[in-house]
Amino acid sequence: QYLSSQPSAMAGTSEPNRNTKYDPRKPHITDTPMTRKNWYKHINWLNVFLIIGIPILGLITAVWTPLRLPTAIWAVVYYFATGLGITAGYHRLWAHKSYSATLPLQIFLAAVGGGAVEGSIRWWSRDHRAHHRYTDTQKDPYSVRKGLMYSHIGWMVMKQNPKRIGRTDISDLNDDPVVQFQHKNYLKVVLFMGLIFPSLVAGIGWNDWFGGFIYAGILRIFFVQQATFCVNSLAHWLGDQPFDDRNSPRDHIITALVTLGEGYHNFHHEFPSDYRNAIEWHQYDPTKWAIYLWSKMGLAYDLKQFRANEIEKGRVQQQQKKLDQKRAKLDWGVPLDQLPVIEWDDYVDQVNNGRGLIAVAGVVHDVTDFVNEHPGGKAMIRSGLGKDATAMFNGGVYMHSNAAHNLLSTMRVGVIRGGCEVEIWKRAQRENKDVQYVKD
Amino acid sequence: QYLSSQPSAMAGTSEPNRNTKYDPRKPHITDTPMTRKNWYKHINWLNVFLIIGIPILGLITAVWTPLRLPTAIWAVVYYFATGLGITAGYHRLWAHKSYSATLPLQIFLAAVGGGAVEGSIRWWSRDHRAHHRYTDTQKDPYSVRKGLMYSHIGWMVMKQNPKRIGRTDISDLNDDPVVQFQHKNYLKVVLFMGLIFPSLVAGIGWNDWFGGFIYAGILRIFFVQQATFCVNSLAHWLGDQPFDDRNSPRDHIITALVTLGEGYHNFHHEFPSDYRNAIEWHQYDPTKWAIYLWSKMGLAYDLKQFRANEIEKGRVQQQQKKLDQKRAKLDWGVPLDQLPVIEWDDYVDQVNNGRGLIAVAGVVHDVTDFVNEHPGGKAMIRSGLGKDATAMFNGGVYMHSNAAHNLLSTMRVGVIRGGCEVEIWKRAQRENKDVQYVKD
Ligand code: HEM
Ligand code: HEM
Ligand SMILES: [Fe+2]
Ligand SMILES: [Fe+2]
Ligand SMILES: [Fe+2]
Ligand SMILES: [Fe+2]
Numbered sequence: 045q046y047l048s049s050q051p052s053a054m055a056g057t058s059e060p061n062r063n064t065k066y067d068p069r070k071p072h073i074t075d076t077p078m079t080r081k082n083w084y085k086h087i088n089w090l091n092v093f094l095i096i097g098i099p100i101l102g103l104i105t106a107v108w109t110p111l112r113l114p115t116a117i118w119a120v121v122y123y124f125a126t127g128l129g130i131t132a133g134y135h136r137l138w139a140h141k142s143y144s145a146t147l148p149l150q151i152f153l154a155a156v157g158g159g160a161v162e163g164s165i166r167w168w169s170r171d172h173r174a175h176h177r178y179t180d181t182q183k184d185p186y187s188v189r190k191g192l193m194y195s196h197i198g199w200m201v202m203k204q205n206p207k208r209i210g211r212t213d214i215s216d217l218n219d220d221p222v223v224q225f226q227h228k229n230y231l232k233v234v235l236f237m238g239l240i241f242p243s244l245v246a247g248i249g250w251n252d253w254f255g256g257f258i259y260a261g262i263l264r265i266f267f268v269q270q271a272t273f274c275v276n277s278l279a280h281w282l283g284d285q286p287f288d289d290r291n292s293p294r295d296h297i298i299t300a301l302v303t304l305g306e307g308y309h310n311f312h313h314e315f316p317s318d319y320r321n322a323i324e325w326h327q328y329d330p331t332k333w334a335i336y337l338w339s340k341m342g343l344a345y346d347l348k349q350f351r352a353n354e355i356e357k358g359r360v361q362q363q364q365k366k367l368d369q370k371r372a373k374l375d376w377g378v379p380l381d382q383l384p385v386i387e388w389d390d391y392v393d394q395v396n397n398g399r400g401l402i403a404v405a406g407v408v409h410d411v412t413d414f415v416n417e418h419p420g421g422k423a424m425i426r427s428g429l430g431k432d433a434t435a436m437f438n439g440g441v442y443m444h445s446n447a448a449h450n451l452l453s454t455m456r457v458g459v460i461r462g463g464c465e466v467e468i469w470k471r472a473q474r475e476n477k478d479v480q481y482v483k484d
Numbered sequence: 485q486y487l488s489s490q491p492s493a494m495a496g497t498s499e500p501n502r503n504t505k506y507d508p509r510k511p512h513i514t515d516t517p518m519t520r521k522n523w524y525k526h527i528n529w530l531n532v533f534l535i536i537g538i539p540i541l542g543l544i545t546a547v548w549t550p551l552r553l554p555t556a557i558w559a560v561v562y563y564f565a566t567g568l569g570i571t572a573g574y575h576r577l578w579a580h581k582s583y584s585a586t587l588p589l590q591i592f593l594a595a596v597g598g599g600a601v602e603g604s605i606r607w608w609s610r611d612h613r614a615h616h617r618y619t620d621t622q623k624d625p626y627s628v629r630k631g632l633m634y635s636h637i638g639w640m641v642m643k644q645n646p647k648r649i650g651r652t653d654i655s656d657l658n659d660d661p662v663v664q665f666q667h668k669n670y671l672k673v674v675l676f677m678g679l680i681f682p683s684l685v686a687g688i689g690w691n692d693w694f695g696g697f698i699y700a701g702i703l704r705i706f707f708v709q710q711a712t713f714c715v716n717s718l719a720h721w722l723g724d725q726p727f728d729d730r731n732s733p734r735d736h737i738i739t740a741l742v743t744l745g746e747g748y749h750n751f752h753h754e755f756p757s758d759y760r761n762a763i764e765w766h767q768y769d770p771t772k773w774a775i776y777l778w779s780k781m782g783l784a785y786d787l788k789q790f791r792a793n794e795i796e797k798g799r800v801q802q803q804q805k806k807l808d809q810k811r812a813k814l815d816w817g818v819p820l821d822q823l824p825v826i827e828w829d830d831y832v833d834q835v836n837n838g839r840g841l842i843a844v845a846g847v848v849h850d851v852t853d854f855v856n857e858h859p860g861g862k863a864m865i866r867s868g869l870g871k872d873a874t875a876m877f878n879g880g881v882y883m884h885s886n887a888a889h890n891l892l893s894t895m896r897v898g899v900i901r902g903g904c905e906v907e908i909w910k911r912a913q914r915e916n917k918d919v920q921y922v923k924d
Contacts, residue, residue, distance in 0.1 A: 140859075177882065213861055288886055314887045317859040348857070350887070353815050357890045360811050367807065371800050375793050417788070419580075419757040421653055442617060446728055447754045447790070450797045 074205040091200045094161075095269060102262030109258045114250045119260040122159070122242055123268055124304070124330075129157030130168075130272045131304045131331040138217060139169040142319040142348045143335055147222070149343040154226045159237030160268045164227040166217050173212035175276075176316055179291045183210030188280035188292045196277030238265055274302045279309035287314040287358040289365070297328065305329030314358055319347045323355060377453035380407065386458040395430030401457070402428045404437045409455040514645040531640045534601075535709060542702030549698045554690045559700040562599070562682055563708055564744070564770075569597030570608075570712045571744045571771040578657060579609040582759040582788045583775055587662070589783040594666045599677030600708045604667040606657050613652035615716075616756055619731045623650030628720035628732045636717030678705055714742050719749035727754040727798040729805070737768065745769030754798055759787045763795065817893035820847065826898040835870030841897070842868045844877045849895040 078086050133153030136142045145153065154165060162168060171185045178184045185204070188195040194202075217223045226233055239261040246256025283296025293313040300307025300321075305328055308321040322329035338344035391408055395401050400412030402425070411418075411425060418425040420442055428436050437444055437452070444452075518526050573593030576582045585593065594605060602608060611625045618624045625644070628635040634642075657663045666673055679701040686696025723736030733753040740747025740761075745768055748761040762769035778784035831848055835841050840852035842865070851858075851865060858865040860882055868876050877884055877892070884892075 213864075216861075314885055317857075354887060354890055354894075356810065357814050357816065358887050360807060360814065361886060361890075363803075363807055364811075367800060367803055370796070371804075374797050374800065376797070417757075421656070424653075445754055446801060447794060447798050450794055450801075454794075 072205045072207070073203050074208070086203055088201060088203050095197065095200060095266075098262060099266035102258055102266065106258050106263060109255055111259060112250065112252050112255055115246050115252045115255040115259050118242070118246055118249070118256065119264045122245075122260050123264050125156045126160040126237075126264070126268050127271060127304045128331060128334055129153050129155070130160045130162060130268070131306055132334050133157040134162070134165055134168050135172065135275075135306070136319055136331065136335065138165050138220075138223060139172040140316050141216070142317050143339070143344050144346040145338070145344050146342070149338060150222045154222050155233065155237050158226060158230070158233035159241065159265075160272065161234050161238045161265050162269060162272060164230045165223045166214065166227040169217055169223075170212060170214050171209065173214065174210040176313065177212055178210040179293070179313060181210075182208060185209045186276040188277065192277050192281050195280060196273050199276075271302050271304075272306075274299060275306045275309065278302065279307055283307075283310070285310045285362065287311055287355075287362055289362065300328045305331040305333075311355075315350045315355065317348050318350045320349065375454060376450075377456050380456075380459060383407070383456055384458045385461050387461050391458075391460060392430050400429060402433050403431070403460055404428075404452060405434050406460050407456055408458040408460060409452055410457045411455055414451075414455065512645040512647070513643050514648070526643055528641060528643050535637065535640060535706075538702060539706035542698055542706065546698050546703060549695055551699060552690065552692050552695055555686050555692045555695040555699050558682070558686055558689070558696065559704045562685075562700050563704050565596045566600040566677075566704070566708050567711060567744045568771060568774055569593050569595070570600045570602060570708070571746055572774055573597040574602070574605055574608050575612065575715075575746070576759055576771065576775065578605050578660075578663060579612040580756050581656070582757050583779070583784050584786040585778070585784050586782070589778055590662045594662050595673065595677050598666060598670070598673035599681065599705075600712065601674050601678045601705050602709060602712060604670045605663045606654065606667040609657055609663075610652060610654050611649065613654065614650040616753065617652055618650040619733070619753060621650070622648060625649045626716040628717065632717050632721050635720060636713050639716075711742050711744075712746075714739060715746045715749065718742065719747055723747075723750070725750045725802065727751055727795075727802055729802065740768045745771040745773075751795075755790045755795065757788050758790050760789065815894060816890075817896050820896075820899060823847070823896055824898045825901050827901050831898075831900060832870050840869060842873050843871070843900055844868075844892060845874050846900050847896055848898040848900060849892055850897045851895055854891075854895065 073082075073085050076082065134157050137145055137150075137153060157165065175184050175186060180187050180189050186195045186199045191198065239257060242260035242264065243253055243256040246260055247253035278296070278299045279294060280292040281294065282299060283294035285294055287310050291313065293309040295308045295310045297307060299309065305321050306312070308323070308327060308329065311323065312318075312321045319335055320329060320332045322332060335344055335347065339347055386408055391401060391403060400410060400415055402409050402411050411429075415422055415425050424441065436442075437448075513522075513525050516522065574597050577585055577590075577593060597605065603611075615624050615626060620627050620629050626635045626639045631638065679697060682700035682704065683693050683696040686700055687693035718736070718739045719734060720732040721734065722739060723734035725734055727750050731753065733749040735748045735750045737747060739749065745761050746752070748763070748767060748769070751763065752758075752761045759775050760769060760772045762772060775784055775787065779787055826848055831841060831843060840850060840855055842849050842851050851869075855862055855865050864881065876882075877888075
């Protein structure tokens with residue numbers, strides 16, 4: 045797939061990325077297990093050469109290619125430009141439609157994005173939409189569930205079954221003339237923007253043709269590729285999950301630094317049509333800054349943004365989920381409805397027989413072992429035994445802390461029939477006869 | 485109060501701290517407002533001299549008193565010893581009974597604690613128990629609600645009405661011979677442990693009598709006092725409230741560093757009978773370390789500790805409280821029970837008349853404005869208008885994110901009578917007649 049399938053994919057067939065040699069009726073190589081004998085058939089050698097072979101050749105050549113300062117600066121500048129082509133162009137503009145761009149900006153992004161050599165906009169967005177729609181499943185083209193290396197580079201280096209990848213709607217891209225032009229002329233765009241243009245600038249500019257080719261061309265491509273690949277690997281592996289932890293996307297500053305701001309990926313998967321990846325001003329998202337700047341220059345418009353209310357709702361729900369998990373692990377005492385029901389007189393009798401029972405808010409607690417440890421002293425707590433100590437406990441004598449309430453609930457042994465003592469007396473009073481307990 | 489009242493407080497009266505000159509029938513000076521004329525009567529001049537005057541005199545004298553290295557080291561060592569007297573002795577042993585100490589350790593702590601010159605154990609613990617029992621109220625002897633400076637030093641520098649401070653039970657301390665001895669001989673203990681002993685060590689040790697007096701005596705007292713005063717001020721003012729935010733105590737590393745580990749004060753107020761203030765191993769609590777060491781040496785025993793379960797419960801409840809506050813500030817859509825009830829046919833009619841209504845899970849949503857913004861495309865969402873889109877929305881076509889569910893709930897306009905469409909048809913089927921809606 046990937047680069048190798050690009051030239052053949054545009055030959056009139058409506059399914060993008062389909063290699064002309066591919067016959068859906070024959071079993072695909074990925075359907076046969078990898079063995080000692082056939083392992084080389086599983087490998088996409090063209091991609092291996094393109095994304096690993098060429099950079100190695102470039103590195104070796106670099107050893108005897110002097111690096112001149114203007115070329116170094118140019119390589120870094122062009123690294124950012126082509127990186128933005130992917131992040132602001134391929135990703136946020138075309139794959140997610142998170143803003144709209146005027147024609148000049150579209151052409152610029154399609155050109156520099158091509159210079160990053162990561163496939164055509166059409167091919168890239170199709171896979172990326174499948175990645176969002178089927179995140180972490182079999183249909184995710186670069187699912188991190190298959191391993192960190194797989195999501196980084198394995199999915200390109202190994203042959204893929206085109207049937208596996210989830211289908212998505214790219215009708216909008218098929219109607220987009222810039223996308224179509226770039227797709228039809230992809231090889232020319234790659235050669236020109238990836239290699240010829242950076243060499244031209246260095247050559248005409250300061251007569252460093254070959255330095256421009258090696259540093260601003262070959263090696264710069266390698267770095268841009270590895271950096272943007274990190275969005276598929278690192279961003280699904282390292283960091284926090286403030287919005288949703290059901291899937292793999294994560295937020296981390298390191299990923300953001302590497303990927304021109306695409307590192308707030310948990311947010312991004314939750315709010316993919318937001319033109320921002322980082323929502324706080326102090327987070328690193330130069331792609332967002334660039335889009336914002338273009339909008340101020342009139343080049344971009346319709347920047348989409350989720351309401352802060354919606355974003356905070358997601359955060360609150362995720363925090364609640366974490367808290368509920370913590371809460372479920374703790375001992376909160378026997379639930380009230382599982383406690384035996386005790387008659388008031390029984391309770392008093394048991395205390396007279398020496399049990400350290402105390403009733404608070406209609407619930408009987410066994411404090412026999414706790415009396416000696418009571419921070420308010422033995423005398424205090426003893427004064428409540430066999431009585432309705434609700435008022436004493438809740439402020440009448442001392443307003444106990446939250447911690448004391450929690451501790452109390454772990455000592456529950458029963459509930460008083462009819463609730464607190466006072467209820468029983470009031471009822472007796474009303475009915476104008478001896479104390480009788482509610483039987484229900 | 486404070487130092488000044490110490491000698492007179494032990495003259496047989498059962499109420500500690502009561503100045504013999506105090507007559508409960510006469511109006512106390514604190515009952516009269518402070519004016520230009522009487523302001524000096526509001527000030528406790530003896531305390532001003534003791535905790536501000538003497539240190540200033542000491543500082544001035546220090547200018548022409550050479551500081552020798554052994555004296556400097558001794559002053560720091562004695563600073564820690566007398567500091568521990570307050571934190572491990574006065575505070576955690578006597579005021580809170582968070583562990584038990586053998587007689588030798590009790591005597592040591594009563595001695596060095598006296599050397600910190602902060603009142604007798606009995607007086608200190610009584611006020612401290614009132615501080616815990618009536619935190620932040622009028623009855624709190626050093627309530628931070630009266631200002632940071634007040635809680636730090638103002639409560640000693642200004643005259644206090646003894647009636648104001650909350651009453652607490654100190655019968656255990658009255659039965660404690662070491663506490664009683666220290667209280668009865670407080671002035672001697674202070675003079676010896678505060679000034680004579682540190683001078684003796686420096687004098688006999690390396691013949692620096694006056695240096696020992698000034699640095700390990702006067703100035704060391706000043707620093708120990710200011711440091712421990714921070715527990716009343718800084719610890720109620722700076723930091724987080726992981727366990728309870730109803731009152732002022734807070735956790736902060738800076739306070740901990742200044743106060744030999746008493747800086748995890750929110751925890752401490754929630755679990756005062758725990759011998760620890762810091763529960764994590766990486767937090768700074770040298771007082772805890774010392775107590776632990778003494779227990780290993782057989783000098784301390786019965787170290788009290790709240791169960792981790794109880795502590796975590798407190799933390800979870802506080803987090804829940806914060807989260808509920810956040811949640812309450814957000815817009816979660818009109819509650820279901822406040823929505824009008826719509827007949828299924830009405831719903832379909834309205835859609836036919838051009839309104840963009842969509843029913844999901846028995847609730848009707850107005851997506852008229854959202855159709856064009858729908859990240860899954862106009863066609864998709866339109867296909868659900870006027871239908872029961874529950875299945876489409878919940879995975880039939882695309883499993884929407886949490887964010888999409890939240891967004892959906894903000895668009896609620898009504899509920900379908902009888903629930904979802906399918907319920908209505910099933911009922912109609914059962915009753916074997918035309919569709920009829922449940923009226924209830
Ligand atoms: C029924 C079971 C009880 C439990 C589990 C319990 C628990 C506690 C705990 C954990 C404290 C430490 C401070 C705090 O966390 O608030 C405390 C303090 C106290 N309790 Fe209780 N208590 C109980 C009953 C009572 C009763 C019946 C009384 C009074 C009649 C009482 C009076 C006090 C007082 C006065 C203090 C304050 C001690 C001080 O800080 O000076 N307690 N209790
Ligand atoms: C009823 C109101 C609807 C709302 C508020 C809504 C909202 C959203 C949102 C916020 C997304 C972005 C991805 C996500 O957060 O999950 C999304 C994506 C999507 N929606 Fe909806 N949707 C609605 C109705 C529908 C219906 C009825 C269908 C299908 C018949 C549908 C199909 C899709 C699809 C296929 C996507 C995936 C786009 C992609 O990532 O490729 N939606 N929707
Ligand atoms: Fe992703
Ligand atoms: Fe994305
Ligand atoms: Fe405090
Ligand atoms: Fe305390």
